[in-house]
Amino acid sequence: MEMFNGLKLKKGLLTVIIATTAIVGGATTAFAGITTPSSILNAELKTANNYAWLADADPSYNCLAYALGNTSSWIWPWGSSNPTSSQVDTYLSGKGYSISRAFSSTTKGDYEIVSYGTSSNITHFSKVGAARVGSTEYSNAKWGQAERLQHLGWDPYTVNGTYGAAVRKYAP
Numbered sequence: 001m002e003m004f005n006g007l008k009l010k011k012g013l014l015t016v017i018i019a020t021t022a023i024v025g026g027a028t029t030a031f032a033g034i035t036t037p038s039s040i041l042n043a044e045l046k047t048a049n050n051y052a053w054l055a056d057a058d059p060s061y062n063c064l065a066y067a068l069g070n071t072s073s074w075i076w077p078w079g080s081s082n083p084t085s086s087q088v089d090t091y092l093s094g095k096g097y098s099i100s101r102a103f104s105s106t107t108k109g110d111y112e113i114v115s116y117g118t119s120s121n122i123t124h125f126s127k128v129g130a131a132r133v134g135s136t137e138y139s140n141a142k143w144g145q146a147e148r149l150q151h152l153g154w155d156p157y158t159v160n161g162t163y164g165a166a167v168r169k170y171a172p
Contacts (some may be wrong), residue, residue, distance in 0.1 A: 015055060036146045043140035044161040045151070054140060055148035066142035067113045067125040085119040085167055092170045100171035112171050114139060114154050117164040128154045 016022040034041075042048045058071070065075040077091055089099060090111065100112055117123035124142035139154045155166040 006038055008123065018071075034147055034149075036143070041143075041149075043165060044158060045156055046158055047156070048153075050151050050153075051149040053147060054150050055142075057146045058142075058148075059145040061142060062144060063125045063142045066140075067150060068110070069111075070130045082121050082123055085115065085122060086116050088168070089124050097170035097172055100169045112169050114169045115167045116157055117167055119167055121164075122167060124157070126154070128152075 012015045025155045033056045034051075035057055038049070041051055045051065058091075060073065061071050062074050062076060065071065065073055068075065079089060082159060083091070092098075095165045111127040114126050114128060116125070124141065126139040128137050135153050139151045139156060140148065141151070142148045154169070157163040157165065
């Protein structure tokens with residue numbers, strides 16, 4: 001059994017190394033799972049090719065659900081409209097999160113949630129934290145019904161894109 005656990009650990013470590021190498025090296029994929037055209041992805045990012053595949057497209061969950069750790073249902077409690085930062089504050093507070101003033105490089109193991117858009121129009125969420133490698137921060141996000149991707153940095157989106165700039169972050 002110990003030998004099996006050692007093999008499992010080595011396989012997991014290899015996956016982390018491949019994915020980290022892919023994103024740090026600027027590769028557009030660590031695996032073959034990306035189906036969204038790179039032109040669409042790059043149009044939303046400050047730095048072209050700043051993404052690596054984490055999971056296939058899946059319409060059953062969205063960015064907020066993923067940031068909260070749910071990959072089986074769509075969560076958007078504001079109906080067909082986008083919330084304000086104040087509405088997000090209230091919602092996430094009810095989930096045990098509070099506004100975090102600054103990202104802490106010492107916060108290991110707990111994901112922080114980042115909201116994107118403008119203070120009056122939040123359009124997207126990601127999570128950062130447990131995906132840190134050394135002092136480098138990565139954000140992991142579910143792109144609507146599309147893939148789940150990893151980006152170098154926690155503010156990877158263009159200000160005028162669909163998602164917009166980082167607005168706030170929340171700590172558990």
